[in-house]
Amino acid sequence: MTVGTPATAEAARAPVHAGSNVEAIVYPTRRDEAWRYAPHADLGRLTFGRPADSPGDAPLGIEGRAPVIEGLRIVVVDGRFDPLRSDLADLPEGLELLPLATAIEERPDDVAAHFAADPNEPDAFVSLNRLNGRDGAFVRVDEGCRLEQPIHLVDISTSRPDGPATCTGAVIHLARGASCSIVETHLGTGSGFGGSNLRSTITLAADASLTHVVLQDVPAEQIQLTRIEVHVAESSHFRARAFNLGASYGRLDYRVELIGEGAMADLAGLYAGNGDQTLDQQITVIHRVADCTSRQAFRGILDDRSTGVFNGAIEVSPGADGTDAEQSNDNLLLSTRAEVNTQPRLEILADEVACKHGATVGQLDDDALYYLRSRGVPADQARQLLIAGFAEQTVDEIEIDAVRAWVAERLGHGAVDADA
């Protein structure tokens, strides 16, 4: 069941036996577009297997590194639900919130799609999550139920030297007309190599509305893979806010399908790297039917020797007329060794469409720096102000105060705002 280091490129491409579920798992290589800039040697070091029966032993207070969000919370440590750190008391009417392991037992039909093998899915790590994931969160919001309080899903990975990478899952379903906010926070402890491979499957019925926030801040030695699959039905609204901040290799992979007329997807994100980090955003928005709207707006700030990757696609299927899609990716390089690879793609097979995309790469504006310094702002602070200004567009779009404060603090802009 354990997948070890492939010795050669040939071995890497060869199918890996995956236990009783007979399914060929082929590791990606640099030749796979979606994995072009990934650290393949490190990915090969990750091991996979079923999680232990009980949650890992994370230090007390680790949740304190997550934003302080009042209300319901599911905490998963090393792929297992941790009842002591979670808070499932006083569930409001119309909400079902339970550990995924419980849902597998009690509601097998509702989680079947999450675990169903997809022959068209070429991604090895998605398959590994499906095969090895046994716990996480199950969220179901009933018809017409509109929740005020955000739901917080926290995933913690303790890097144990010989433990498998965690494979946590979240299954989220909003029924017709339902609405809520969900914050997924990904944290880790320890200083050794490790990894987590998370996957959320989200379905929005007609007229539903979901705000889904991802805060990724695991230690810089760990690999973090996050895959989010969304199906948006007619007149539904999926709003994603993603902050890809931690990990040696932090990968955020959205696959959003607009399957009902008038559906809308609005994805915005920020990645900020330093040290030797590689932060990789893989975004695919597919317009399957007519008259849907989508927006992708991702910004990157790269310092030291960090690498930013944006591979965003707008795919418009035949017949999806009236599509209105937009995509932008702006990057700020702060160091001579930092690097950005951006690939904003359009694949369009319908004719009545309006699709636009744009990408920019640049550094801090010398004129703006000079302007600030000439008004007595110290160089460092002037730099910080401009960086904060660049990030602000994304940060300001978060509606949950606690999350906005957490992001500002994490980016080190809290102090600047106070002074300014």
Place this chain on the structure above:
Amino acid sequence: MTDQRLELEQLAEAGYEYGFTTDLDTDIAPPGLDEGTIRLISAKKNEPDWLLEWRLKALAAWQAMEEPDWAKLEIDPIDYQSISYWAAPKPKPQLESMDEVDPEIREMFDKLGIPLHEQKMLSNVAVDAIVDSVSVTTTFKETLAEAGVIFCSFSEAVNDHPDLVREHLGSVVPVRDNYFAALNSAVFSDGSFCYIPAGVRCPMELSTYFRINSQNTGQFERTLIVAEEGSHVSYLEGCTAPMRDENQLHAAVVELVAKDRAEIKYSTVQNWYPGDENGVGGIYNFVTKRGRAHTDAKISWTQVETGSAITWKYPSVILQGDRSVGEFYSVALSSKRQQADTGTKMVHIGADTTSTIISKGISAGRGQNTYRGLVKTMRSAENARNYTQCDSLLLGKDCGANTIPYIEVKNPTAQVEHEASTSTVGEDQLYYCRQRGMSEEDAMSMIVNGFCREVFDELPMEFAVEAQRLLSVSLEGSVG
């Protein structure tokens, strides 16, 4: 208006007007590719040993390579052993002047609209015409010689200027660069060679005309242009092929070397036979074009791609020297069942290098059009600048447009901008034109030409007219 209308109708009926064949007495090699084929080609051309060695090295490299499959193209498998790698009109006695060129060949070029004879007097364009694999004639040699410009067939260059050829051949596109470049390096039969001495501004525009005439032949020509320090040249390239039911392979390599302060402008109007409405026949146009720009040099690619069943082509510039400039202007049209995967690569190595990419893709009928481009700034490319604009126009329900840019930036002082849009011709635009008495087809033609204006403006005059005409013809039947 009536005249214009008539012309359009004529054009529409004409279909692919270059689809005639000419019965030339052709010397053709049996199909197949192995070491023997290479030796045959080399012997036919009396090549020196070093070139034979070079070809054999390329063949070995090619045999070890895999056919690329990353492009968004559906390519029927190519049987490389069923192609004939050498086809040439049978040699005639040495010619004294232009007038002695085989009348059949001259007639063919007259049909193509490039009467060598007349051009000699009327226009200021020197033409090197290549039928199948062999350069047939080069006009204007004397005038060019006065300026010190060498413009001749590749074979002649190998004989007359071996040192120049040897120094630069493969210096921009190495033998192992890619599958089709390796194939070309092994079997290339002829092509054009052009050398502009230091400080010389080439007195006229140079032009090559390619034509595939024989059946079951591939065309593998090689173009090498070397512009010495401070020189300037504008080079035009046009292509046609007869209508045939089977696919024909065209795998060319173009290498440009622009030394310090030199400028090379390379324009292509590509109108190979695109196949019919059902995707039968047509040319596979798999071309490697690349230039190396040294300090303060400039290389500009302009292309209008309306033909070929499949186009796989990425004219590129390696911006090696400081302050060098690269440009790419492209119109690519895919109608019927045509597929095009085309774009450019701009590799910024020197400081203060700049590149501009303007790409216009038009998809009609069941055409598939992909822009694929790479902008790469290396760590050394201080203050590099790139501006990219890719626009796609979709005309019809069954076509597709893809935009796949790669942007890789390793220097923080670099500024890279990319913009792209995909849209259709608006009802309001058409309505406005119709209201003023234009037919729908005229209106569409005008709007599409407007969409391409930025690129057409970069073309030399004669080519711009031809390009507009080609576009109108190619769009016939797919509009409305």
